[in-house]
Amino acid sequence: DADVTQTPRNRITKTGKRIMLECSQTKGHDRMYWYRQDPGLGLRLIYYSFDVKDINKGEISDGYSVSRQAQAKFSLSLESAIPNQTALYFCATSDLSWGGQFFGPGTRLTVL
């Protein structure tokens, strides 16, 4: 079973719609992250959370919000989707001691 799962894997939506991307992990890590990947730009951090009560903005948080429902669950919402939010979205987890991050399989979001 995958350690970090994301749902849905693919989603097509229309401008103005609200959409939620979900992430769950079984690694027992406290830290969770949402990244966005655009061609030629690598991955950029949207939001991150060090525990259930700690939420922090990343470098590109405008237009997004998050919810940390439990240690294992971290959701990303687009309140009113726009076409330039079309991208590949990754959830990741980490623990402080190891330094690296484990990624989910990604969600490809298309906003028409």
Add this chain to the structure above:
Amino acid sequence: AQTVTQSQPEMSVQEAETVTLSCTYDTSESDYYLFWYKQPPSRQMILVIRQEAYKQQNATENRFSVNFQKAAKSFSLKISDSQLGDAAMYFCAYRGTSGSRLTFGEGTQLTVNP
């Protein structure tokens, strides 16, 4: 702010040959982590190798090894005996010990020719 630069947008290698992917970074921190991630067509981000800056010894994972030059702020990835399955986008990433995020380079697309 930390930055990571991969100056080779594309590289190609013949199967069974060796290829080196370049990465440079900029930081004022003395202790940090460096990573190489692989992203095949499946889109999954797969950790290839990890280096801790305070360790002088270069990290090695089977056919993958790094050349870590701390003074030069360089962190290259060498893939030996290249296989068709190594074809992917490779990302170099940096994380400070007190930091929360990974800073990624733009990626290098590796093609392996049979």
